[in-house]
Amino acid sequence: MxxxxxxxxxxxxxxxxxxxxxxxxxxxxxxxxxxxxxxxxxxxxxxxxxxxxxxxxxxxxxxxxxxxxxxxxxxxxxxxxxxxxxxxxxxxxxxxxxxxxxxxxxxxxxxxxxxxxxxxxxxxxxxxxxxxxxxxxxxxxxxxxxxxxxxxxxxxxxxxxxxxxxxxxxxxxxxxxEFGLPPELMIDCLHTPWPVRAEALYRTLKNSDGSGIVFAPTRAMTSRIGAIARAAGKSFVVYHAGMSTEERRAIETIVAHNKCDVVIATSAFGMGMDYEHLGWTVIWQAPHSMLSLAQYIGRAGRRGGGRATIFWDHEDFRLSDWVVAGSERKRRELGYVMDFFGRGTCRRAGIIMYFTGAPAACCGNLCDFCMSINC
Missing domain, CATH: 3.40.50.300 (P-loop containing nucleotide triphosphate hydrolases)
Incomplete structure (x- = not known):
């Protein structure tokens, strides 16, 4: 019942x-x-x-x-x-x-x-x-x-x-x-300078089992990531808002029936999409807001477990400057993201603190920071 x-x-x-x-x-x-x-x-x-x-x-x-x-x-x-x-x-x-x-x-x-x-x-x-x-x-x-x-x-x-x-x-x-993160989802933030990011993604895809999604910041970047996925021996589809309705519907059907290893997408495939078989997600570049970060993370591990890997570097924040130009609020939001990656604290507790304002306990072993210090 x-x-x-x-x-x-x-x-x-x-x-x-x-x-x-x-x-x-x-x-x-x-x-x-x-x-x-x-x-x-x-x-x-x-x-x-x-x-x-x-x-x-x-x-x-x-x-x-x-x-x-x-x-x-x-x-x-x-x-x-x-x-x-x-x-x-x-x-x-x-x-x-x-x-x-x-x-x-x-x-x-x-x-x-x-x-x-x-x-x-x-x-x-x-x-x-x-x-x-x-x-x-x-x-x-x-x-x-x-x-x-x-x-x-x-x-x-x-x-x-x-x-x-x-x-x-x-x-x-x-x-x-109330706000909450998937209880068993591992969050792994990897400081990854741009010269080695493609290699880092290649290794991540090579070592990933099951189906997952890679989020790209732009349509152009989906093509570059597609080449990396192909080199890693993964079948993939690309999804972004610039595609025709027919193309997007066809890709949605492929994903719904779990007919590919990797979905490479912009935020057009993000929020609310309910595909339980997607067990992991990779975020190619640090997003410009904590809200976007949480949304991307939430695409993985709906059956329990799962892993979210975020590549980031200080250069990412410079690249995001055009997104926040002219908006004091958006610039403030980008500052929260910079603090999240820059300070030494539990990743899950940091996200919960942002959304609720309440301190959260150390996750123990469900983020890269806590794993590194045996929290």
């Missing part, structure tokens, strides 16, 4: 009444089950805002499997949407950018959603400032369209982002769950 986890029970109980719910729970813990259960049992017209087309297609498949009539806008026909709901639609999946167009705004008003779900809601914080500004308008949807219930889901919501979201949502707001 299936038993709901505590945070799932609390969220579903809170959604029985009008109001807003912010739910933070570890990657792979079953956050999506909350809105799937809510949609299936309450019959509310549900608007699901999804940040990535691959994730939107995965969500549509899951909802369809439990008998929910889905209108797939984000990641649908042509990859750019173009589909609006009708009177039989129970769930409409869209990207935030679709709401910037009058056609979809009119369709939304006509459809009158009763339940709003914003999956991976940390995207408001991570991408809303410059990269995808449409995310910043999402909290206003609740009042603008008189939506009685909303659910904001993430595994990685920084403290400052949580306070910002709380201030922008109308009362009442229920906060449920």
């Amino acid at each position: 299936f038993v709901l986890r505590k945070f799932q029970e609390e969220a579903l109980r809170a959604l029985c009444e009008p109001g807003n719910v912010i739910c933070v729970a570890p990657t792979g813990s079953g956050k999506s089950l909350i809105f799937e259960r809510q949609m299936a049992t309450k019959g509310l017209r549900s608007l699901l805002v999804s940040p990535l087309t691959a994730l939107a297609r995965q969500q549509a498949a899951r909802l369809g499997a439990v008998g929910i009539n889905v209108c797939l806008g984000a990641g649908g026909a042509g990859g750019g949407g173009g589909v609006t709901p009708d009177e039989n639609t129970q769930a409409w999946i869209i990207s935030p950018e679709m709401l910037q167009y009058g056609t979809y705004e009119t369709a939304l008003r006509k459809w009158r959603p009763e339940f709003l779900v914003v999956d991976e809601c940390h995207s408001l914080w991570e991408w809303g400032d410059g990269f995808r500004p449409a995310f910043l308008d999402l909290p206003e949807l609740v009042s603008k369209h008189s939506i009685s219930r909303s659910l904001w889901l993430t595994a990685t919501l920084p403290r400052e982002a949580r306070l910002n979201l709380l201030a922008r949502l109308p009362e009442p707001v229920n906060e449920i769950g």
Whole structure:
């Protein structure tokens, strides 16, 4: 018999009444089950805002499997949407950018959603400032369209982002769950200067069993990493936002059926993607925020165990300077990343401290630092 986890029970109980719910729970813990259960049992017209087309297609498949009539806008026909709901639609999946167009705004008003779900809601914080500004308008949807219930889901919501979201949502707001890392995931931060990074990745891939994912900072870098994977004797696929809808769908099918050793991807294949057979992840370059770091780490070890390997060097932070240019907040976030790699402390405790503000105990033997000092 299936038993709901505590945070799932609390969220579903809170959604029985009008109001807003912010739910933070570890990657792979079953956050999506909350809105799937809510949609299936309450019959509310549900608007699901999804940040990535691959994730939107995965969500549509899951909802369809439990008998929910889905209108797939984000990641649908042509990859750019173009589909609006009708009177039989129970769930409409869209990207935030679709709401910037009058056609979809009119369709939304006509459809009158009763339940709003914003999956991976940390995207408001991570991408809303410059990269995808449409995310910043999402909290206003609740009042603008008189939506009685909303659910904001993430595994990685920084403290400052949580306070910002709380201030922008109308009362009442229920906060449920807490940040957490996969309990058995090994985190290995390797100081790897650029002249030896390709060789380090080659050795890592050679010694890796099972399937995994390598995150690249740019589309161009995926090609270089592909050459390294080929030299290591690994079958691989490359995934990034510059590919056509058909290409991305084909690759998603290959990954879903575990038909390759390595997925080489940009962040377009990141958050929320649920493939339990991916046992390890490699991050080619130190990311520009702790939020991105936690998201990349969370792609591995969903069945338990697993390993996250992060290559880093001080040069990485110089290369990230263009990303944070003009934003004091982003520059501050990059500073947190620099501190994380530079100071001698438990890696897991450092990540937990960033997201919760609370000190955490030494992990014992689940990170490179603790292993080095026999913590």
